[in-house]
Amino acid sequence: MRKIFFPVSARFWTVMDTVQLEYDGQRAVFNASAGIYTPAEYSFHCERVSSVRKPLLVNASENATRWSLTFNEFQIQSFSVTGELFSYASDCAGFFSAGIWMGLVTSLLMLLILTYGLHMIMQLRTMDRFDDPKGPGISVPQSE
Structure with a gap:
């Protein structure tokens, strides 16, 4: 030594x-x-x-x-x-065991999937008009 x-x-x-x-x-x-x-x-x-x-x-x-x-x-x-x-x-034991590494990697993967999904949902946009601009307008008859 x-x-x-x-x-x-x-x-x-x-x-x-x-x-x-x-x-x-x-x-x-x-x-x-x-x-x-x-x-x-x-x-x-x-x-x-x-x-x-x-x-x-x-x-x-x-x-x-x-x-x-x-x-x-x-x-x-x-x-x-x-x-x-x-x-x-x-x-001499390591700080992270194999089970801890698997849990951390799996959690990170799930967090990335969740983040990607939330990002995709936040990018959704609705149309301003729901009718076809080239076609006839929407008429809603009113009955009394």
Whole structure:
């Protein structure tokens, strides 16, 4: 893990580059280039970090193709550690889920259809005269 200053956010961020596992004299390296980053004073939390199933937050390098890596309820903090508890966690979950996106797109589409319909209704004009100007005029007989 390393600490990088990003001028856009004007703060230091913790970025995880690789995860190395050593077992029985063998070393497996996983590249964590898919977005394990958090502000340096926070911890990073993710429900599932895996090299097998979605979301793929770690990718196996050449020497780790026989290995798979999966962490459930993964949380890590490398800087600004005080005491035995993690600080506030920056979560890996997206802000919008697929259901929220479908609802927003559908609502936008319905709003556009409603707006178009109202625009068309407001453009309707009635004729000034209801008779044929080339033909005889309308006569309404009156009976008393």
